[in-house]
Amino acid sequence: MNITLKIWRQKNRDDKGKFVTYKLGDVSAEMTFLEMLDYLNEKLIREGADPVAFDSDCREGICGMCGLYINGRPNGPRKGVTTCQLSMSAFKDGDTITVEPWRAKAFPVIKDLVVDRTSFDKIIQAGGYISVNTGAAPEANAIPVKKENAERAFDAGICIGCGSCVAACTNASAMLFVSAKVSQLALLPQGRVEAKERVRAMVQAMDELGFGNCSNTGACEVECPKEISLSHIARLNREYFTAGIT
16 A cells, blocks of 8 residues: 655754655555554665664564654554554555654653653652562462452553553653552552652652643543553552551
8 A cells, every 4th residue: 555654853852853754655554563664764775865763672562662653642543552563454545644753851852753761760760669688589479469459460560661651641641650660569568568668759750750740531541552540540649648648
């Protein structure tokens, strides 16, 4: 099929940037979106032009590296997929596809479609861990965990830190990401020891890094490729308020 791409091009952090239009033919519906961009870049390189910079790593929906705003939605028109899992079958012959980087103060553009997401790393460094003595692995059944809590912790733990929630939010809030990381540990006995310090430190880091407040629209849950529930934000709020009064 033939498509028209309107892609955001920006040389560096200080460049103003602009949309550039590309015509691309012979695109297979079996291609993934990133394979289509690879195909475009091969064409641009043959023509002596600068290829489009974009993030990718595993291309299996696990690493969270890929993240593009496609036709006004994080990761494109299909629900529950990352950009690397999006198939070109989601588009039709003759479609015009607009591709942008994440738009958030805390995610500055490095080049073209690549943004700096080290702000997420700083939030994790602030408290997304547990302090334990190193040594031999403990017996798996040494600390009993309720099945319900284990399942909820796993549901939170599948967050890949891609930033889709931030891109979807009108306030560029990172509440879903932070709540998933807080909730994952708060539900397990190993994480309760440092629970109060953790939630205070991670929320403070989130605010200092320039993320906005929760918009309460639920867009983050809708656009999350791992479909992480808003209930984790409710748990984050409970943990934060509890830490503040005890």
